[in-house]
Amino acid sequence: MQEDPLANVFVYLESVANVAASASTLEAPPASLTSASLFALSEGRRLARTLGASLYALFLGSPLGNTELEEITTLAAAHGADKLLVGEMEDAPAFRLDMVWGPSLTRVFERLPPAIVLFPAGDSALELAPPLAARLGGTYAPRCEIKIDGPVPSSHAEAQVLLHRLRPDELSTRSLDPVLWEHPIVATLGPGTSPRPRPAMEIGVEILPCLSPELNLRPETLEVDAWSEWLRARLLILVGSNPASKVEGARTLAQVVASGLTVQLDRNGAVIAAADDVPAAILEGTTARLIIKLGWSPARLPSLPSTRLALVLEASAPEPPDDRCDILLRLPEGEALDDQLAHKLLLQLLGEEDAKDLWS
Amino acid sequence: MSTSALRFAVCLHGAAVALRTDRLHEADEGLMCSLMESFPGADISVVELGASPGASPGAVRAALARGAKRALRIIDGTLASTDPHAAAQAWRAALARIGAPLTLVAQAADPEGAGVSSAPLARALGVPHVAQIEALRPDAAVAGRLCARVRSAGRVFALPLVGPALLATAFEWADNDGSSSLLNATPGPQQLEILTLAELGIPGALIRRSHDLAGQLRPFARSFVRCDDLGSLTAALRGSQR
Numbered sequence: 001m002q003e004d005p006l007a008n009v010f011v012y013l014e015s016v017a018n019v020a021a022s023a024s025t026l027e028a029p030p031a032s033l034t035s036a037s038l039f040a041l042s043e044g045r046r047l048a049r050t051l052g053a054s055l056y057a058l059f060l061g062s063p064l065g066n067t068e069l070e071e072i073t074t075l076a077a078a079h080g081a082d083k084l085l086v087g088e089m090e091d092a093p094a095f096r097l098d099m100v101w102g103p104s105l106t107r108v109f110e111r112l113p114p115a116i117v118l119f120p121a122g123d124s125a126l127e128l129a130p131p132l133a134a135r136l137g138g139t140y141a142p143r144c145e146i147k148i149d150g151p152v153p154s155s156h157a158e159a160q161v162l163l164h165r166l167r168p169d170e171l172s173t174r175s176l177d178p179v180l181w182e183h184p185i186v187a188t189l190g191p192g193t194s195p196r197p198r199p200a201m202e203i204g205v206e207i208l209p210c211l212s213p214e215l216n217l218r219p220e221t222l223e224v225d226a227w228s229e230w231l232r233a234r235l236l237i238l239v240g241s242n243p244a245s246k247v248e249g250a251r252t253l254a255q256v257v258a259s260g261l262t263v264q265l266d267r268n269g270a271v272i273a274a275a276d277d278v279p280a281a282i283l284e285g286t287t288a289r290l291i292i293k294l295g296w297s298p299a300r301l302p303s304l305p306s307t308r309l310a311l312v313l314e315a316s317a318p319e320p321p322d323d324r325c326d327i328l329l330r331l332p333e334g335e336a337l338d339d340q341l342a343h344k345l346l347l348q349l350l351g352e353e354d355a356k357d358l359w360s
Numbered sequence: 361m362s363t364s365a366l367r368f369a370v371c372l373h374g375a376a377v378a379l380r381t382d383r384l385h386e387a388d389e390g391l392m393c394s395l396m397e398s399f400p401g402a403d404i405s406v407v408e409l410g411a412s413p414g415a416s417p418g419a420v421r422a423a424l425a426r427g428a429k430r431a432l433r434i435i436d437g438t439l440a441s442t443d444p445h446a447a448a449q450a451w452r453a454a455l456a457r458i459g460a461p462l463t464l465v466a467q468a469a470d471p472e473g474a475g476v477s478s479a480p481l482a483r484a485l486g487v488p489h490v491a492q493i494e495a496l497r498p499d500a501a502v503a504g505r506l507c508a509r510v511r512s513a514g515r516v517f518a519l520p521l522v523g524p525a526l527l528a529t530a531f532e533w534a535d536n537d538g539s540s541s542l543l544n545a546t547p548g549p550q551q552l553e554i555l556t557l558a559e560l561g562i563p564g565a566l567i568r569r570s571h572d573l574a575g576q577l578r579p580f581a582r583s584f585v586r587c588d589d590l591g592s593l594t595a596a597l598r599g600s601q602r
Contacts, residue, residue, distance in 0.1 A: 095512040097519075099488040127491050127512055130475030130528075134483040137445060141575065142473040166580060168473055174575035219510065219517035228514045280390075281494040281511050281530035284468050290597060300533075302473070305580070310597055327596045329587040341590070348594040 007053035010109075010117045011044040013037045013076065014124050015061060032071060035269070036232045038079050039192035040120035043146050045080025050148055050159050051178065053115060057081035058108065060101055060210065062092040073205055078197035082204075089210040095219055096124045098131040104210035106135050109184075116163075116178055117186045121232045121287050123225075125188040138184035141165055141176055143287050145190065145304050163187050166305045170324060173305055190287035190304045191234045191269055227282040234269030236288040238278070239342075240295030270350065275299040292345075295337055296320045312337060312345075366402040366506075368395060369460040370428070372419055374470025375477040377409045377439045377447050382416035384423060387466035389534035392426040395464070398497055405430040405458045409450055411440035417552070424551055432457060436557040438564045443574065444477045446567045448484035453560045455485065461524045462506070467491065468530065472574060475528060482526035490519065491528040 016032045041057060048055035057076040064072070064086065076084045087104050105128065109117075117132065119125035125142075133140035143165050150159025163176040163185060176185055230236070275297030286301050291309045293299075296317065303309070310327040311320065314337045317330075331337060372378065372388050384392075395404055406423040413435050420431035434454050439447065455463060463485065467474035475491060482489035492511045499505040499520055508519045508527060521527075557564060587593040 094515060095510070095517055097488075097490060097510075097512060099490070123492065123512055123514070126474070130479035130491065131482065131489045134445070134479040134489075139574065140444075140473075140476050140479065142475065163575075165473070165575075168468070168471060170582070171580060173578045173580045174472075175578060176575040217520050217522045219519040222509070222516045222518050225511050225514050225516050228511065279494055279511075279530075280468075280532045281492050284474060284530045285492070292597070308597070310593065312593070324582070325584070326582050327585045327587060327593065329590070329593040332589070345590055345594070348590060349597060 007051060008056060008112055008114050008116075009044050009048045009051065009053045010056045010058050010112075010114050011037070011040050011081070012117065012119045012124065012128070013041070013057055013059040013072070014120055014122045015059070015072075033075050034120060034122060034232060035193070036120035036122055036189070036191045038075065038194040040118050040189050041076065041079035041081060042194040043189060043192075044116075044118050046148060047116065047118075047146060047161065047178070048080070048082070050150075050161050051115070055080055055082045056112065057084045058087070059084065060087040060092075060104065061089070063088040063090065069205070073203065074200065075197075077201050077203040078199075079194055080198065084203060084205045085208055086205065087208045087210045089212050091212055092210075093215075093219070094221065096127050097219075098128055099215065100213055101128060101210075102131050102135065103213060104208075105132050107210075108208065109136060114184050115181075117184065119186070119188045121189060121191040123228055123231055123285065126231070126285050129186050129188050133184070133186035136184040136186065138186055139176060139181070141174070141185055141187040143190060143302055143304050144187040145306060164305050166303050166307075168302060170303065188287075190289060190307075191232045192289070193234075193269075227279055230271055230273075230278065230282045231285045231287070232269070233271045233286065233288050235271070235290045235292070236286060236301065237270065237272035237292045237294065237342075237346075238275040238297055238299055239273065240275050240293060240297035293325075294342055294345075300324070312341075365504075366399050367458075367460040367462075368399075368402060368404045369455050369458045369463045370395070370404060370406045370423070371451060371455075371463060371465045371478075371481065372406055372408045372423065372469065374467060374472075374474070375448075375451060375465045375481045376444070376470050376472060377411055377442060378415075378419070379411075379471060380415075381408060381410045381412075381420075381433075382418040384419045384426075385466065385469035386533040387468035387531070388419070389422065389426065390531045391464060391466040391529055392423055392428065393534050394496070394529075394531045396427040398495075403460075404428045405432065405460060407432045407451070407454045407458065408434070409439055409447060409454070410435045411437055413437070417554075420552060429551065430458075431552045433552070433554045434557065434560060435554055436564075436567075438557055438567050442567045444472075444480040445484075447477065448480040449566055450557060450560065450562055451481045452484045453562050454555075457560075462521065463487070463524075463526045464496075465526065465528050466531065467528045468533070474530075476574075478526060478528045485524070485526060487524045487526050489526050489528065491530075493519075493527050493529045494531060496527070496529070 119129045144163045147162045311325040315333045406428045465478040495509040499507040506521045
């Protein structure tokens with residue numbers, strides 16, 4: 001494989017083991033890749049194909065067993081990687097802080113200079129991507145979507161490739177053309193579904209030993225982060241202050257959510273919770289493609305350019321103080337924004353079988 | 361532990377060069393409120409970089425009214441067309457005047473997106489960049505040490521802070537509609553210092569001009585659909601998904 005220093009596309013792979021731990025033991029499940037990582041790989045494949053670049057998948061973690069390595073290699077190959085780089089650190093700490101993994105990432109990119117590094121939706125992106133861009137003297141582009149205009153498949157001579165992101169003011173976007181760009185781009189992507197895997201094929205695997213940094217501090221694990229899956233959710237449902245509590249005898253939506261409705265990611269990549277309960281750090285890190293607010297809440301969530309925000313209000317609810325919504329439903333007079341209505345919406349949107357995952 | 365001996369520097373506007381300096385971003389205000397609550401009496405300095413000499417100092421005034429002891433504004437037209445890597449040199453010089461070991465940046469106040477400006481600043485300062493910090497408290501175990509609550513890799517950690525660092529925070533936002541009477545507070549002359557890059561000892565040539573490092577700017581507008589019932593909402597949601 002040609003290692004053209006101007007044409008290397010990298011995709012950082014996040015392991016399920018790094019984002020999900022057992023609530024009782026804090027033990028990580030066996031290594032596998034998050035769906036957001038597989039989506040990022042497929043997006044990297046699209047980019048690499050158009051740019052005529054090599055696509056490297058990059059996995060960092062504790063030394064893998066043969067089965068785990070085989071599983072990750074198979075997934076990386078099936079989703080388009082030309083080569084898998086595995087950075088292994090003995091006694092790797094559970095946390096993904098830049099002070100631990102940043103030096104290892106830098107060593108990889110000193111040897112194989114990247115044109116583009118893609119991070120999948122998830123907390124590794126928030127922690128590792130900005131300092132990596134700073135080290136590379138490149139551009140950090142959070143919450144990007146990849147847009148390729150031209151025939152499919154096409155080369156960069158025939159197509160325009162853009163990494164497109166919405167600025168937080170939601171009044172403007174920034175677009176980067178990696179063909180014309182002189183600096184490395186470190187971009188984070190939103191969640192998505194990857195296309196059907198390609199037939200199994202052999203790819204090269206390189207194991208890179210990573211030095212465990214001398215840290216003069218040791219973080220202490222407090223708890224499993226029950227909210228971390230929100231960072232990879234494709235559909236967020238936020239329940240605002242619920243006016244239906246005024247209806248005598250009604251079981252309000254807020255009560256339903258508070259009584260333990262799941263906040264885990266279901267198979268649709270959907271989550272639901274009371275807006276007031278979601279930590280600011282999680283809200284700021286989400287990149288959902290669809291956000292439904294049941295009742296207004298002040299929570300402001302970052303968006304991808306294609307993210308759509310729907311707001312459902314009762315007839316008597318006052319006009320929301322901001323106008324950041326694409327789809328508005330004001331319920332007819334007398335219809336309450338309660339758990340029954342929410343359930344009905346999920347049934348219509350997801351279908352009966354899938355709605356069960358979210359609403360049981 | 362007395363918290364009055366602690367010193368913090370807060371970089372307003374997410375450590376970006378501010379386009380609007382007339383009001384404090386809700387994330388910056390949340391950071392200030394949280395610091396004052398956790399460390400009453402602490403020595404907090406705020407720093408702001410702006411490009412327009414005539415711009416209102418509303419943000420730093422509000423920060424002073426929230427309890428900051430000192431504000432430093434670096435106002436220089438050269439900053440209008442700089443990138444985060446070059447702007448970090450100006451931030452570094454400004455922070456050297458403050459001399460606080462811990463620099464805090466509210467991630468969400470960055471007009472370009474979380475981490476675009478704070479990570480280059482950490483690089484320029486030569487200190488670790490720790491993101492996703494949702495609380496900062498005195499460390500109960502060691503007097504004089506601070507402890508950050510951090511989300512990482514599916515867990516929540518207590519991270520003891522040893523030595524200088526740049527903390528990119530995601531504290532709860534303050535409820536701020538921009539009309540607070542605090543904006544009208546008048547700082548004392550010893551509290552607010554305004555300097556140019558030259559006065560800071562930075563040659564203008566160091567702040568290289570590279571608009572393009574952020575990417576091409578284009579206007580964006582949302583589409584809007586009004587629905588009458590649940591069925592039309594579902595259809596609109598389905599239709600809007602790519």
